[in-house]
Amino acid sequence: MNTIHVAGGVxxxxxxxASYDAALADANLHNYNLVAVSSVVPAEATVEAVEAAPDLGPAGNQLTVVEARRTVGPDDAVDFREGGRAGAEDAESKRAPRRRPDVAAGLGWATGPGPGLFYEVTGEDPDDVRERIEAGLDAGSDLRDWELPDREVHVETAAATPDRFTTAVVIAAYGESEPIL
Structure with a gap:
């Protein structure tokens, strides 16, 4: 493994x-059995952001990944009155309108000499996701006392779709896939 490819999809x-599978297909990672690991980048690896992952081996193989994933469905509307968000009040019912949440999944990475870190965050607001990724990378590098000056962030967003499920993913795929059997 030399390259870790970071790709996202919706x-x-x-x-x-099915929405998760479609998001994986959008990132070209739908034909693998994903094996999640924690968030350390090996020292000998390079991290490359790509629009879609390249062919990483035969379908059905296992692929080591770090993943940020958020799915919302038809019942995941937000009530402004209960959620504390500002919204136009419905004059007839005096209730705040309900809206579908946005979907945001983000993955950030920090590298430098030696090993590095990934940090994954999900939410509704892409700016908040980015801020929390930066804070997480700072905390992780401070915890390890590592100097990690090279940083990037990839966030996938989508507006949730009424009456359907919507998924956003960002995945760091470690090297090539390997046979599972």
């Missing part, structure tokens, strides 16, 4: 799993 479908 999917919309009738079920949560």
């Amino acid at each position: 999917g919309v479908a009738d079920t949560a799993m």
